[in-house]
Amino acid sequence: MEVYATTHRGLEKITAEEIQELGGKLKKYSNGRVYFKCDEKLIDKLNYHARTCERIILLLKSTKVTGLEDIYNEIKDIDFSFIRPSESFAVRSKRVGVHNFNSMDIARVAGDAIIKSYQSSAEKRLKVNLDSPDNIIRVELIHDLLLVGVDTTGDKGLHRRGYRVYQHPAPLNPTIAAALLKISKWKPENILVDPMCGSGTILVEAALMGSNIPPGHLRECEKLQFDHKLKIMGIEKFRKHVKGCQETLSRLGIDFIKIKQGDAEHLEKYVQEADNIVTNPPYGIRVGRKSKIKKLYHNFLKTAKNILTENGSITLLTPQEKILKNTATKLDYEWTETPIIYGNLPVKIFKLTI
Numbered sequence: 001m002e003v004y005a006t007t008h009r010g011l012e013k014i015t016a017e018e019i020q021e022l023g024g025k026l027k028k029y030s031n032g033r034v035y036f037k038c039d040e041k042l043i044d045k046l047n048y049h050a051r052t053c054e055r056i057i058l059l060l061k062s063t064k065v066t067g068l069e070d071i072y073n074e075i076k077d078i079d080f081s082f083i084r085p086s087e088s089f090a091v092r093s094k095r096v097g098v099h100n101f102n103s104m105d106i107a108r109v110a111g112d113a114i115i116k117s118y119q120s121s122a123e124k125r126l127k128v129n130l131d132s133p134d135n136i137i138r139v140e141l142i143h144d145l146l147l148v149g150v151d152t153t154g155d156k157g158l159h160r161r162g163y164r165v166y167q168h169p170a171p172l173n174p175t176i177a178a179a180l181l182k183i184s185k186w187k188p189e190n191i192l193v194d195p196m197c198g199s200g201t202i203l204v205e206a207a208l209m210g211s212n213i214p215p216g217h218l219r220e221c222e223k224l225q226f227d228h229k230l231k232i233m234g235i236e237k238f239r240k241h242v243k244g245c246q247e248t249l250s251r252l253g254i255d256f257i258k259i260k261q262g263d264a265e266h267l268e269k270y271v272q273e274a275d276n277i278v279t280n281p282p283y284g285i286r287v288g289r290k291s292k293i294k295k296l297y298h299n300f301l302k303t304a305k306n307i308l309t310e311n312g313s314i315t316l317l318t319p320q321e322k323i324l325k326n327t328a329t330k331l332d333y334e335w336t337e338t339p340i341i342y343g344n345l346p347v348k349i350f351k352l353t354i
């Protein structure tokens, strides 16, 4: 079967590695999509185990198109007889690039084409159910590339892990948190610190990863068996976030992660050593915040040097490339960078070493 996974643009390589590790045969990746071959069993496995994928889509057609009429004709040619006559469907559409129509137009045209195709092969008019369809057909137009597929994940993307008890104002997407951990190369035996942990997404993803608990376990409410020997710690400046984070951890039954209220500008006050610092600091993109961010990034990277072990590293995500690079240069760090698109914001993942 030809399948593709969606992820954040820039994370395709990380997602491709994850899919290969789980057994998929990689074909290529681009534009936040990773194309691979796999069987039906593996589709279920990926939906259950993948940490950095957003959705898994069974590819029905991939072709270049010039406009709406073309989209209609290409979809009308697809065989939709795998949908039972009693079942309903809905089209979910997405568009990337410049077009003189919107994604609603794509959904409308695609819906008509699916009904027409089914009528000519099964002589039956398929039912549309936009709220809870039996089959979700994904139609994506990435510039001039049309992708049509069956969404095997469903309307709830795989990033919706369902463990948040507390709503932080700027929570990190769990798939990105998992990708940060993969880029950091953190191993379960290493000491991990998130010094600006907010509601604790990175900490929870690490606890799951380090205990070999697939995200699907959470969705199916299975009993979670964490590895209580993991050495993970969080620091957060504001009490309400500390409390919120602790609520999420205790709901999950995680009692081995210590959260301290503290300041990432003075890490040695709270932590003796860390092998991996993985964090999602404030971005300060609102007006008037830049000088605060400069000071925070400078003091954080300076104090981090006092606790990092010999082969230690800092992995972080920020759109403040210039501030980060200037600070890292002044403090003699070396780094690698991975540009990604987070929402619509271009940000970079930096991995810093001494």
Ligand SMILES: C[S@@+](CC[C@H](N)C(=O)[O-])C[C@H]1O[C@@H](n2cnc3c(N)ncnc32)[C@H](O)[C@@H]1O
Residues within 6 Å of the ligand: 168, 170, 171, 172, 173, 195, 196, 197, 198, 199, 200, 201, 202, 235, 236, 237, 238, 241, 262, 263, 264, 265, 280, 281, 282, 283, 296
């Ligand atoms: C982008 S948020 C992190 C969100 C987190 N990854 C999550 O998923 O909830 C950045 C966090 O850094 C915290 N913060 C800001 N300055 C800090 C400092 N000097 N020391 C520790 N935490 C700080 C903020 O309160 C905020 O919770």
